[in-house]
Amino acid sequence: MVKKVRLVDIADRLGLTKVSVSKALRDHSDISEDTRALVKKTAAEMGYTPNLVARSLSSNRSHTLGVVVPKIAHTFFSSVIEAVQEEATRRGYGILLAVSSESAALERTHIERLLSMRVDGLLVSVSREAPDLGIYERVRQQGVPLVFFDRQIDGLGFGSVTVDDRAAARRAVEHTIGLGYDDIYHIAGTGEVGIGRERRAGYEDALRAHDLPVREDRIVSGGFDEWFGYRAMRDLLANGARPKAVFAVSQPVGIGVHGALAEVGLADDVYLVSFGDDAISVFAPLSDAYLRQPTREMGLRAVELLLREIEGEGRPKRGEEAHVVLDVDFVTDHTVPTL
Numbered sequence: 001m002v003k004k005v006r007l008v009d010i011a012d013r014l015g016l017t018k019v020s021v022s023k024a025l026r027d028h029s030d031i032s033e034d035t036r037a038l039v040k041k042t043a044a045e046m047g048y049t050p051n052l053v054a055r056s057l058s059s060n061r062s063h064t065l066g067v068v069v070p071k072i073a074h075t076f077f078s079s080v081i082e083a084v085q086e087e088a089t090r091r092g093y094g095i096l097l098a099v100s101s102e103s104a105a106l107e108r109t110h111i112e113r114l115l116s117m118r119v120d121g122l123l124v125s126v127s128r129e130a131p132d133l134g135i136y137e138r139v140r141q142q143g144v145p146l147v148f149f150d151r152q153i154d155g156l157g158f159g160s161v162t163v164d165d166r167a168a169a170r171r172a173v174e175h176t177i178g179l180g181y182d183d184i185y186h187i188a189g190t191g192e193v194g195i196g197r198e199r200r201a202g203y204e205d206a207l208r209a210h211d212l213p214v215r216e217d218r219i220v221s222g223g224f225d226e227w228f229g230y231r232a233m234r235d236l237l238a239n240g241a242r243p244k245a246v247f248a249v250s251q252p253v254g255i256g257v258h259g260a261l262a263e264v265g266l267a268d269d270v271y272l273v274s275f276g277d278d279a280i281s282v283f284a285p286l287s288d289a290y291l292r293q294p295t296r297e298m299g300l301r302a303v304e305l306l307l308r309e310i311e312g313e314g315r316p317k318r319g320e321e322a323h324v325v326l327d328v329d330f331v332t333d334h335t336v337p338t339l
Contacts, residue, residue: 005048066114083299104129121145130192145309149302161302161324168328169202181245188221189249229256251276258286292329
């Protein structure tokens, strides 16, 4: 069995103290640049691996952020995570990623585990199920900073980075009304999740603003993924519906809607607007128009807001400083961008 290299082993080889080696590995200003370089080179040659758990216990900091998302396969979340990883790395932090698979129970389990691993802070996009508020009270009691992104829970006092879902949805539906469509279906999310409530509210705002009725038989609620969109549209068609325009709560839902319409040869006959976009939207658009969310900026701003609290500025006050709202672009021109 290979013996694990310890700080004292590096110190003995270089004729330094264990404290000096530890400081050199952490780029402490007490140690000269040349000594720091020598210690790091020797540590690498000897195969030294730092004990991050021990370091976190001694310093009360792990320099690690926990990230919890409902899905990872969708371009939206993978794009946000990529930006989070990039910014966290630039600021000297690592990330631990957990996927709730749209389960509130699994979301709780992941947060509990991340807390036990002594992460310095949490970035969370909640699942589509009714949240377990108890775990968030525990986060608060332990004093662990938390920032929601995209999907949030209102009223808990944590920071968040989102878009104005209601205003963006209204803009998309009013655009569709302006094209002459006065009977617009909405394949909606769930009321337990803020984005589901807000995007449906925006849809209804647009209809009322143009004196159009809000009809429950034109709204199907239930999820945010492709299979929900597919099943919702398939069931509508099976029951005799022949929509001319559809507003999908998310891009994955829009993809599912398009698939169900394509199966019966109606894809070209329905004006489809989706909230969100992905690579398919740019190079092989399935929606006639879509709302483009600033995924990269969302990830960067979420890390920035979280580290502001972790690094000593305290929990943000409720209000504008704690809640960052980003702009959304509405895209109707599907021209592939020039490289």
